[in-house]
Amino acid sequence: MKNRLKVLRAERDWSQADLAERLEVSRQTVNALETGKYDPSLPLAFKIARLFGQSIETIFQDEA
């Protein structure tokens, strides 16, 4: 699933490790999320949305 994580992270000037720490996940998880090949669980998606202060739908695009 496509997402805007990389852009949102760059806007805040965070490294993958910074984002991983804020989400309490491993850097590998952040990396896999950003490629769009790994879809987060619902709790993690909500955590990401809360962290960036946006809705899940604006961060993740559900398109083929």
Add this chain to the structure above:
Amino acid sequence: MGNPLTPAGRRYLARFFPAMFSYVVVLLASLWFIETYHPKGPLLWVLGVAPAIPVIAVIAVMGLYMMEETDEFLRTVLVQSMLWGIGVTLALCTAWGFLENVGVIPHFPLYLVFAVFCGAFGLAQPFVRRRYQ
């Protein structure tokens, strides 16, 4: 690279190495005792099965890690790699068994099945990981 271990990963290693160390000690001690004293009956059973106990402990340690790892992506990679490990081990053992049955290959000792699984499980991990890169 540099993938710092999660707390569950650190606990896994802290349990894994003592279990493997005790496996080596128990295996050597058991073999030595059987060779030297040629025990019979129940004692032979106990000494014979003794090396399996730390191996079972390693299996439990792996299971605990699966349950305790809270990082969902790492868990996904582990579970998929474990499925590959199980599938490859079952396939190899089934094929080997049939070939053994018709006498074209030697007997494969069952105590090595777990080692085959560990090998397949380990080899699968970089391939599973690569799917998400």
